Amino acid sequence: MISKLIVGAATAATLMSGIALAQSSTVNGAAGGAITGAIVGGPVGAAVGGVAGAVVGTAIDPPPQKVVTYVREAPAPSARVVMKEKVVVGQPLPETVVVTPIPDDPTYAYAVVNDERVIVEPSSRKVIQVIK
16 A cells, blocks of 8 residues: 555656656656656656656657757748637647648747747647747
């Protein structure tokens, strides 16, 4: 019973720490998750935390600088797009938002929403980065 409680607490703590490390790479995500898991749940927590941290780190790696530069310099669409909801990294854009592929790197696309430029994953429409 106590071991289930420890594993549950380690998993919850790991997932929360993984979200905080979302902009890190896979290695940083795995390391951070393993450390947090080890502190909370010992060896089992370290294993669970390392895996969860690696998954979160891989899921939201920042795009290459050339993609960010392209999105900053690309012309804005003629029609202004406004959403009531705030644009959030990790959340998909609605189907009504036009997403434009990046010519040199088709693994990324961009949109301009609420006067903010955002980089998205074209297949899922998930926001990867908001350009400030």
